[in-house]
Amino acid sequence: xxxxxxxxxxxxxxxxxxxxxxxxxxxxxxxxxxxxxxxxxxxxxxxxxxxxxxxxxxxxxxxxxxxxxxxxxxxxxxxxxxxxxxxxxxxxxxxxxxxxxxxxxxxxxxxxxxxxxxxxxxxxxxxxxxxxxxxxxxxxxxxxxxxxxxxxxxxxxxxxxxxxxxxxxxxxxxxxxxxxxxxxxxxxxxxxxxxxxxxxxxxxxxxxxxxxxxxxxxxxxxxxxxxxxxxxxxxxxxxxxxxxxxxxxx
Numbered sequence: 001x002x003x004x005x006x007x008x009x010x011x012x013x014x015x016x017x018x019x020x021x022x023x024x025x026x027x028x029x030x031x032x033x034x035x036x037x038x039x040x041x042x043x044x045x046x047x048x049x050x051x052x053x054x055x056x057x058x059x060x061x062x063x064x065x066x067x068x069x070x071x072x073x074x075x076x077x078x079x080x081x082x083x084x085x086x087x088x089x090x091x092x093x094x095x096x097x098x099x100x101x102x103x104x105x106x107x108x109x110x111x112x113x114x115x116x117x118x119x120x121x122x123x124x125x126x127x128x129x130x131x132x133x134x135x136x137x138x139x140x141x142x143x144x145x146x147x148x149x150x151x152x153x154x155x156x157x158x159x160x161x162x163x164x165x166x167x168x169x170x171x172x173x174x175x176x177x178x179x180x181x182x183x184x185x186x187x188x189x190x191x192x193x194x195x196x197x198x199x200x201x202x203x204x205x206x207x208x209x210x211x212x213x214x215x216x217x218x219x220x221x222x223x224x225x226x227x228x229x230x231x232x233x234x235x236x237x238x239x240x241x242x243x244x245x246x247x248x249x250x
Contacts, residue, residue, distance in 0.1 A: 003039055003090055010087055011035060013073045021069055026051035026061050033152050039094060055134040056096050063095040071141055072113060078120060088141055100186050102142040104203040107231075110142050111152055125165035132171050147201050148193075190217055197231040206238035214239040230247055 003010065014035040018028065029047045033039045045058075053059060067088065074084045091097075102110055117138060122132050124238040139149045150157075150172065157170050194216060205212050221227030237245065 003034070003037065003087060004083070007037075007083065007087070009081075009084070011037070011069055016073060017066070017069055023066065024062060026053060026059065027066055034091075041094070060097070060101065061105055065109075067091060067095070067097065067159065068106060068109050068113070073215040075113065075117065076118075076211060078134075080134065080141070085137055085140065092143075097143075099143040103148055104193070104196075110144075114138060114142075114152045115155075115206065118153050118195075122153075122156040122160050122170070125160040125163055126169040135171055141159060143161060147191075154228060154230065174213065187226070190234060192232045194229065198234045198236060201231070202236040205236065206241055207235045208237060208241040211240075212237040216242060218242055218245070 015024075017031050018035060021028075021031075023031065026047060029051065030039075030044070031192075033043050035049065048054075048056070056063070070091070071088060074080060074088070102225050117134075121127060121134065125134070135149075135153075144152070153172075155170055157167075160166060160170055198217060204215070206215060215236050215238055217234050218234050219227050219229075220235055223229070227233045
């Protein structure tokens with residue numbers, strides 16, 4: 001499969017990207033190929049050769065940034081057409097973007113995009129069939145698992161529940177365990193992906209004293225008080241700081 005030669009929306013989007021985005025020369029060259037309807041394996045290889053790029057994996061993060069800008073443009077009208085979804089899929093194929101690449105390398109950018117989408121979708125505390133399909137498309141755009149997608153939308157869903165919404169109206173009926181009180185062994189487990197994100201965010205140091213020894217993952221809001229095991233509610237603390245925190249709360 002190839003990108004459509006007469007896709008005016010794709011042409012327009014990459015015209016905008018070329019005019020406003022400050023990408024490297026080789027990323028702009030790739031964007032120009034898309035704008036000119038000239039994207040192909042052969043032309044990509046030629047571009048790599050001209051810019052002395054050995055492997056596409058060496059510029060994957062910049063290609064993710066290019067895709068994120070394009071996806072942002074797609075979502076300006078809050079609609080994801082079949083053609084737009086297909087275009088993103090084809091670009092991921094050309095760029096060798098794999099499942100987990102967005103989540104592991106551009107977590108915060110994805111969180112920002114999805115937060116804006118979820119604010120609009122959940123403002124009335126209910127998700128209709130059309131909005132459910134939109135959620136599915138959002139999940140597919142970023143190759144997210146069900147658990148990862150629920151992690152991103154948890155805040156808005158919890159807010160809707162606090163305002164009296166019925167969980168069966170929030171596109172979460174399949175995953176009610178996300179909203180249980182997290183006080184059992186399963187709820188206390190922190191995924192390795194979340195641990196990696198927290199470790200990188202806190203630079204491998206205690207957030208209180210900058211110690212880099214005897215560290216542990218600490219819940220900012222305790223699970224018993226409604227806290228979650230997402231990265232926003234977890235921090236690195238050293239053993240002495242954890243003990244001080246525990247003593248203060250007794």
